[in-house]
Amino acid sequence: MLVIEDLTRQYGDRRAVDGVSLRIEPGSFVGVIGRSGAGKSTLLRLINRLADPSSGRILHDGREVTALKGRHLREWRTRCAMIFQQFNLVGRLDVMTNVLMGRLSHVPSHRALLRLWSDEDRAMALAALESFDMGEFAGQRADGLSGGQQQRVAIARALVQEPQILLADEPVASLDPRNTRLVMDALAEVNRRYGITVLCNLHSLDLARAYCDRLVGLAAGRVVFEGGPFDLTEDVARRLYGLEAGEVLDDSAEREAEQRAALPGLPGIVPARPVREAALGA
Numbered sequence: 569m570l571v572i573e574d575l576t577r578q579y580g581d582r583r584a585v586d587g588v589s590l591r592i593e594p595g596s597f598v599g600v601i602g603r604s605g606a607g608k609s610t611l612l613r614l615i616n617r618l619a620d621p622s623s624g625r626i627l628h629d630g631r632e633v634t635a636l637k638g639r640h641l642r643e644w645r646t647r648c649a650m651i652f653q654q655f656n657l658v659g660r661l662d663v664m665t666n667v668l669m670g671r672l673s674h675v676p677s678h679r680a681l682l683r684l685w686s687d688e689d690r691a692m693a694l695a696a697l698e699s700f701d702m703g704e705f706a707g708q709r710a711d712g713l714s715g716g717q718q719q720r721v722a723i724a725r726a727l728v729q730e731p732q733i734l735l736a737d738e739p740v741a742s743l744d745p746r747n748t749r750l751v752m753d754a755l756a757e758v759n760r761r762y763g764i765t766v767l768c769n770l771h772s773l774d775l776a777r778a779y780c781d782r783l784v785g786l787a788a789g790r791v792v793f794e795g796g797p798f799d800l801t802e803d804v805a806r807r808l809y810g811l812e813a814g815e816v817l818d819d820s821a822e823r824e825a826e827q828r829a830a831l832p833g834l835p836g837i838v839p840a841r842p843v844r845e846a847a848l849g850a
């Protein structure tokens with residue numbers, strides 16, 4: 569369980585995150601929603617410790633994440649993988665090598681420097697790519713791929729870190745509708761197949777309702793809404809965005825969420841398998 573207690577991050581006289589308290593269940597798919605500047609990115613960066621809080625605490629399974637240093641902090645960052653809007657791949661390297669970068673923290677540094685990846689690391693990387701239909705691109709340069717393909721490679725790289733939590737900071741913000749769906753499906757796969765907790769910042773409420781089992785709404789750094797996808801009513805949407813609800817919600821998301829709920833493989837129904845075991849067919 570990830571527990572966030574009264575977390576605040578101040579920048580000058582502005583509180584990007586302001587007294588946020590949350591409990592994130594293991595294996596859940598949580599959408600963080602809110603208008604631009606609401607504090608969504610800062611919240612994820614605080615969890616991953618890319619930013620430090622001004623006050624408050626983060627605990628994971630009872631361990632204080634906000635107090636970690638050195639090796640323990642590096643271990644936390646491995647356990648808590650992150651993907652970004654701009655993918656952050658190394659464009660001149662091939663797709664396989666980019667995914668293998670996710671193994672860096674699991675191999676001795678001399679081997680990593682020489683890129684002496686074991687057969688097992690390679691098998692894991694390829695299996696991760698294949699689970700997002702990206703296996704055929706393993707030998708291609710990353711910068712030759714479309715945005716949606718690059719993001720799926722970034723998710724594969726995160727997956728081979730064998731994380732317990734995946735933080736996704738607006739992973740589909742720069743993608744067209746088709747690629748948006750492929751990337752969101754990849755995140756759903758990470759969550760359902762491997763039981764990895766996903767926290768995903770999203771601008772689109774329709775996507776949030778269709779894919780997430782829990783939603784957290786932020787406004788001016790504060791939690792102003794917490795609930796299931798069907799608790800996100802027009803009224804809540806209006807409070808979050810100050811828009812006509814019709815501009816941010818439509819019925820198709822509700823229908824899609826119902827269809828997805830009928831799919832096999834929901835958390836708790838199919839036992840999740842550790843990434844390594846599933847990838848290596850153990």
Ligand SMILES: Nc1ncnc2c1ncn2[C@@H]1O[C@H](COP(=O)(O)OP(=O)(O)OP(=O)(O)O)[C@@H](O)[C@H]1O
Nearest residue numbers: 579582583584602603604605606607608609610611
């Ligand atoms: N490093 C920083 N220095 C100063 N101010 C910052 C910094 N990071 C974030 N902020 C401010 O904190 C507030 C919250 O920013 P944040 O990026 O977390 O919001 P967001 O909800 O992710 O927005 P967007 O959807 O536009 O990415 C904003 O007012 C932003 O300008």
